[in-house]
Amino acid sequence: MLVPVGYVVATAVEIGWAELAPLIFRPRVGELLVNTVLLLVLGVPATIVLGVGGAWLVERTDLPGRRFFAVLLVAPLAIPAFVSSYGWASAIPSINGLAGGLLVATLAYSPLVYLPALATLRGLDPALEESARSLGQSSWAVFGRVILPQLRLAILGGGLVVALHLLAEYGAFAFIRFDTFTTAIVVAYQSTFAGSSAAALGVVLATLCLVLLVIEAGARGRARYARVGTGSPHPAVPARLGRATPLAIAALVVLGAAATVVPLVNVVRWLAASDPSAFEAxxxxxxxxxxxxxxxxxxxxxxxxxxxxxxxxxxxxxxxxxxxxxxxxxxxxxxxxxxxxxxxxxxxxxxxxxxxxxxxxxxxxxxxxxxxxxxxxxxxxxxxxxxxxxxxxxxxxxxxxxxxxxxxxxxxxxxxxxxxxxxxxxxxxxxxxxxxxxxRTLATQFWSAASAIDYPGAAPYALLLILLSVPAVALMFAQTRGGRAR
Structure with a gap:
């Protein structure tokens, strides 16, 4: 398990600072660093807002159709990020760069924050919120001063997982021509095999990962979140959305459509146009x-x-x-x-x-x-x-x-x-x-066809990848029901 860590350390030592420094401190690495940092700085907060907001709406409000939206918000996990990128590139061929990367990554990875936030909300003692309301706090004040602090670990954990996925993702960003350290390492590896350029980029990328781990560990703090006793036996009283109900429904529908409907529709569209020979392999x-x-x-x-x-x-x-x-x-x-x-x-x-x-x-x-x-x-x-x-x-x-x-x-x-x-x-x-x-795996066959702009040939593999992912997503969603009985 320590082989990858040892590889990073050994590579840095073997190459030596005299050769490593010019490879790291060059304009290309600066561009990749800016792209990657912007992706993290903008993408992680976006997934946190969508994940926590969606979890609060379906678990703590009187939103109509909460069961439907609870499933809709976790559904994007069944679509691999590179398949989602394929779907969006089919819908908008001009999609590329940071904006495209943020769109695809935010839609694909927001459920990684939504699931732990939902599980935490289901396990919270509603007596805390009731006490705050009895002291005259509004619903927004209760959310900001009572609920949000209790979600700290879920937010930090989910945000860390999202950040690590963003650093590791290759297919989704390569597909829409957005360069990150991972995409650059693959290109360098393919052009120079296991050359020093790919190794130097790997050292920088591994350092970014370790920095993220340290930041998350420090931000976690020492606060306690467990309670003594079973808590209040009744479910929380849902907050009333009132006039904001249509806006909340519209936002969730747009989010669900962008994350699931757009990729699925384009997969089915290309599947209908695929040649029977695409199924041979x-x-x-x-x-x-x-x-x-x-x-x-x-x-x-x-x-x-x-x-x-x-x-x-x-x-x-x-x-x-x-x-x-x-x-x-x-x-x-x-x-x-x-x-x-x-x-x-x-x-x-x-x-x-x-x-x-x-x-x-x-x-x-x-x-x-x-x-x-x-x-x-x-x-x-x-x-x-x-x-x-x-x-x-x-x-x-x-x-x-x-x-x-x-x-x-x-x-x-x-x-x-x-x-x-x-x-x-x-x-x-x-x-x-x-x-x-x-x-030939399903993922590599999909990538082989999609990277060659053979979208119809990639569609059957994309559909199979989605179908294979459904059981795992259903299992993860079922595990969030381990909180308070409703």
Whole structure:
């Protein structure tokens, strides 16, 4: 898991400051830095406003059709960002640059803030809001002074995830000709293989990621958000929108249409125009996608299980120290992970270069937190007393865990594996760099056709990618219902 981090450090040391400095302090890097920073500074707040605003409207107001809008706002997660970019480029061929990148990224990634904000709102004690209203506070004052501070962790966590996605995204921005560090690294890698230019850009990009992690950790603070007791037993009284109701409905409809309807309509439009020959490579792409994604999911579960077990059953400094590198490595963009694995395999194990094993290893590094979070939560929910009871009846420890704990962990294992597999099925950057020659996944087949302006040929793969993503999105949305019963 520390290979990508070690790659960044080793690259900087190996190239040396004398050669690295001219590669970093050049006009091209300055342009990329401005583009990337503007994307973060403008895109992250936009997703926070849309995500938190949407969650508040569907959870804390008398908005008509709240159930429909609750699903509509999470639906964009089922559309990969590069497919959304494909849909918008089909609708507006002139879309490009920072404005285009902000439009596509904000629509695609705002659900990453919406989901944690929605889950937090569902778990808040309505007595806090009632107390504020009883003291004469208006609905807006209650939102700003009571609700918003309680959403701090959800906002910071969701914003960090969005920022890391923006740094790592390749396909969506390359499609609309918006240059970021990730798109430039891929171009440099393709033109000079594993040259010093791509490595220097990778050092800058990894540094940006680590800076974001430090900023988020510092902004999180030490405030406590847990309450003692069960809280108020009744649901919160929804705030009345009054005359603002039509405006709220119109805003949510426009947001939902822009994020889901535009890409879907254009996918279907190009699908109707596609030639039957576009479907010929689909069976092979489906098989290879399933095999690689399943291998990555199994690998992630096997790697995550020991640390998840230690973290849940034996919490302490040692388990936290073992767990931290998993998250640090996975926070790095997929392009850095891919470059690290290319370098390591070529230098130390050439037989693994451009093999399925290397691709699956990349999936494990990139998506490991999805498995770890699910497994850790599942293990924490299994009472140790059940194992103790089995052991008191004569069962050996391993037998007790296999017969008692393992069946109870199956839902968590299935959820973590599904999230990793579906993330791997949609992964593009690392797959393009690491996959063996002739490998065809749904994502790479889509990219091959779309980048060649064969929009009809890309449509079938785009539709399959969306359909594969629906179960994972439904699972994530269902997990937000773990708050207060309504």
């Amino acid at each position: 689909m069976p092979a792409a489906i098989v290879q996608t399933v095999l690689l994604a399943t291998g990555g999911a199994v690998g992630a579960l096997l790697v995550a299980l020991p640390v998840g077990w230690l973290s849940a059953r034996f919490p302490g400094r040692l388990s936290r120290s073992l767990e931290a590198p998993y998250y640090v490595a996975s926070s790095l963009p997929a392009i850095i992970v891919a470059l690290a694995l290319v370098t390591v395999t070529l230098r130390f194990v050439p037989a693994l270069y451009q093999t399925a094993a290397t691709v699956m290893a990349a999936y494990v590094v990139i998506f490991l937190p999805r498995a770890l979070v699910s497994l850790r939560a599942g293990i924490a929910q299994v009472p140790e007393s059940l194992e103790e009871a089995a052991r008191s009846l004569g069962s050996a420890p391993i037998v007790a865990r296999l017969r008692v704990t393992a069946p109870l962990l199956l839902p968590a294992v299935a959820a973590g594996g599904a999230l990793v597999a579906l993330g791997a099925a949609n992964e593009l950057t690392a797959t393009l760099l690491l996959a063996p020659t002739g490998t």
